Amino acid sequence: MGLQGAIIEYMEQGRFICAMVLDEDSKRLRLINQNGREVNLPLSRLLHQSAKRHSLTLSRDEQLRLLKEADQNRQAMLPQIDLAGIWQLASEEEGASFSPAFLAELAFGEDATDNHVAAFLRSIFVDRLYFKYKEGQVLAHGPEAVAGLRLKQEREKEQEALMSTGAMMLKRLWDGDTATEWPERDRCLALLGDYYVFGNEAEESELARELLKKAGLTGPHDVYHLLIRSGVWQPHENVALLRYAIPVDFSGELSAAAAQAPEPVAEELVGRNRRDLRELPLLTIDGESTRDYDDALHVERRGDDFLVGIHISDVAHYVLPGTPIYAEAARRMTSLYFPETQIPMLPRALSEGVCSLVAGKARAAMSVMVLLSSKGEVLEFDLIPSLVQVKRQLSYPEAERLVASGDWELQALAKLSEQLKQRRIEKGALLLPVPDVNIRIDPEGKVSVALLPVDTISRSLVAEFMVLANTLSAQFVADRQAPGLFRAQDDPHQRLIAGGEKDLFSIFRQRKQLKPGELLVYPKPHSGVGVMQYTTVTSPIRRFLDLVMQHQIKQLLSGRGAMFSADELAGVAGDINTVLARVS
Template identity: 50%
Template structure:
């Protein structure tokens, strides 16, 4: 039990505070500390208690002065303590847990006293690298633990450096004129941290560091990092943020590019030697797409046969060229789809395939998968045949051109007539038609965004 008159030390916000016990209770102590304040603390807060008992009759000012003098003496003793040397001795000994008195005697080479023990404990709490204090005993950290703590300290020091230098860097970039580099290695790292934070928020690897950098620099609005990176020249004004945020692949692997070249070199002659592929080059397929379309993946044909209508829906047979296990197949699986942006496109397959040999280009022989559907005059399905085929598109039309040809072109007129009957049948069956407009977005040469709505 700690009695009245003992000089004790406790931690307050991580700092040692020296105090004199003025009243002792079973679980708590009333203290007068070195700052002249009266404090009531639980016993669990006490780190060190003196062996010697001190008088409590002096004035408050005198006691506080004595406590400050004691604190100063103990802080001076800390300069004579090298924890690493003592730790090395303890690891050689093979023991792990020691009394503070034993280690203080080992350091000072004399019997431990209140001041030397306190100085040692102060060092242990100030530098937690080598020892850990718990319940009156000091435990030596293992070499592995010390190595781990050193890495943590180095990482923390690096983080603090990034925060300080990051705030300075941001101030230069946000100045007029802005600093656009070249940047040092640590400055590049800082910009990368800010970039990742803007893209991935709390999921960024160093989100906390980025927040501290931006907060220290006074940038706390949601899009401040974006404007910073634009001013630094890291991003353009129209940087494609979704592309970066989702880490969408833009370039194809070397193996995929090599396979694409091999496909182009093979040509189309082998199509005619495939006995399972229908030669439909006598038909006159039509593609109907937008005016800027480059990859044509479907075409239509129609023939009137004894009052019935044979409609052909021809889909580009990409699977003829890209098979499971191929590098191109792996790329297509990874991408999932072609992605269209106002300022460009990221294709699922290399462009010289998707816009070349796999595209149903007018007057070119192409591999297709054809759905040949025989319809009655009332657009009822009478027969369906699905087969790989060979086709050659005869006409490339746009939506606007087809709208103008609905009555004048025989094939377009028949297709439109069947479309109307099929649509009526769908409505009669309870189909819900939602007339959403097509949204077309593009960016002009001046960076202005245009949005067009069409039916």
């Protein structure tokens, strides 16, 4: 190649180095560089070579002087180079490549010297936005590539700013300086939040890890506490809601639409296929913090038999298919209950307002009226739209005390519920009661955990009559050969215990033998409940499935056939399974 005596240029650790060629072979050059080091350089690393050759008889000091001068001159020329302007000219010829000397002449407006050419090459390595160097030629990027590279550079600058100041500011936040502000504060805290929620799946997980490492915040929950201290998250922030993008608040439009739902007016509701049952002695039994009352009970003597009313809030009267509130309910599928908060399926103006069976308020309802023998045999039943008014709003502990003190209605309901339970057990039902884990957070943030039995008299009473209403509603739809949303379950792999077993160890052993439940459009038996067909209709405020079935039943009652086809319900069932798997 004849490079002896040439001043060449190469890069080392991001810096441009000038060197003089002392010797060469087919693959490598022996050099003395501007720092006085002798180097063996592969030819592939050569960026530029001077046209001029210098005598190798020059002293070492003279060689170093020439190299340092070349380096300084080239560096001084960089500010004079208008890469954007040169690119405007060069990019007119799409796909063309240029010699470095030609572009250097455009840059400096004169015959290109070795220093001009080398300076131009340095400029395109320093700013890679417009050109790239390949095999001795310079290629101009197209407009789209320049736009993409510019965006990338802006992001890199943003990341550099985050890293340079972010780590220090995060440490100050961690140390209690909550007034700390800096331009990238929101961006920085947002990416840390994403990283805590999504882990390595977060879009900028690598940047977040580097930032935390530099700030010394490497504990598993440091980000969680940092975001609370900075006011981004609330104390006890529910990360699962963020991870699965579960909606918490309702839009202003939905809240306004719900608020427009009028209080029921008896004169407008009664007589249009809706029976006035406001004089009946309805009672509710719920948790002490419940505000969304969607079911109530009453009982009357009918000779030796008992007429029991299971009254369910008529949510379908207010939430119609095709409306935004219905669509939002379909998106949420269920209300969610947490120690620190409740996330309703419907706006509170509905769920705790006109749809809630609040004591003393007239409410639209769907009533399952069942005539039972004293042994819990269903003699006849009817499903009717109704207008009801709850007389007593009881908590589970209050209901327990009233049963013990001889309250006739509650004692009658308790005895009948026990008969219903035994009938189900005889038909193969497996009750498998497991205590509820009740977690509470008081206003001061103190957490308490308690186990609540689910088989107390009051809880069993409510559960049995809800099972009865669900079973009879499923029978009503099935008898009309209409599609619905039916829950089913095959017999367990192995039956280890009788249905009423209360030993926890035995219950958990049996649970492992259960087959998975199904959600079907046409009925099959439900082994676990001990019935031939089963659905759920008793919580239309809280479950979308129950709301859909309420619409289907109301339309069948009106004599207009089914509201939803089998195909439509199959789609709803798929959506329910998908969403509930996500929120479980």
